[in-house]
Structures are given as structure tokens and as C-alpha cells.
Amino acid sequence: MPVPKRKRSRARRDSRFANKGIKVKAIAGCLNCKDPIVPHTACQNCGFYKGVKVLTTKADRKVKRLAVKTAKTPAKKASESQAE
Numbered sequence: 864m865p866v867p868k869r870k871r872s873r874a875r876r877d878s879r880f881a882n883k884g885i886k887v888k889a890i891a892g893c894l895n896c897k898d899p900i901v902p903h904t905a906c907q908n909c910g911f912y913k914g915v916k917v918l919t920t921k922a923d924r925k926v927k928r929l930a931v932k933t934a935k936t937p938a939k940k941a942s943e944s945q946a947e
């Protein structure tokens with residue numbers, strides 16, 4: 864009967880079981896943008912949960928920042944031209 868030549872090290876043995884606890888996560892689709900999301904959480908892409916906007920996303924902040932920037936710059940130039 865064949866017998867293992869050497870004792871298998873603890874690291875080698877334990878690395879075999881390292882991925883045993885990993886389970887496949889459930890994935891649902893966002894109702895608003897169809898992006899894959901974890902169920903019962905708000906969508907990170909569009910910020911919607913059950914059809915209601917609950918998060919401000921990175922894209923929202925970018926749009927807002929741009930709007931503030933564009934609103935500020937012409938007003939500043941106008942006030943500068945009035946001063947001259």
C-alpha cells in the first residue's frame with residue numbers, strides 16, 4: 864500500500880482549507896440602472912434603493928461641483944469687469 868513519503872506541513876495542509884469558508888455572494892440587479900448589487904442594499908452606482916434615491920453618488924457630487932464651478936466663474940468675471 865502506498866504511503867506518503869513525508870509529513871505534510873501545517874501550512875500546506877491548512878492552505879488546502881483556506882477557501883473552505885468562502886461562499887458565493889447573492890447578487891441582485893438594481894431596479895433603476897440594472898447594475899449588479901448585493902441584495903437589500905442601496906445601489907452604489909445610482910444611489911437608489913427600492914426606487915427611492917437614498918445616496919449621493921460620486922457622479923452626483925461631480926455634477927454638483929461642476930454646477931457650482933460654472934455658476935461662480937462668470938459671476939466673478941462680471942464683478943471684475945464692473946470694478947474696472
Ligand SMILES: [Zn+2]
Pocket residue numbers: 893894895896897898906907908909910911
Ligand atoms: Zn442602480
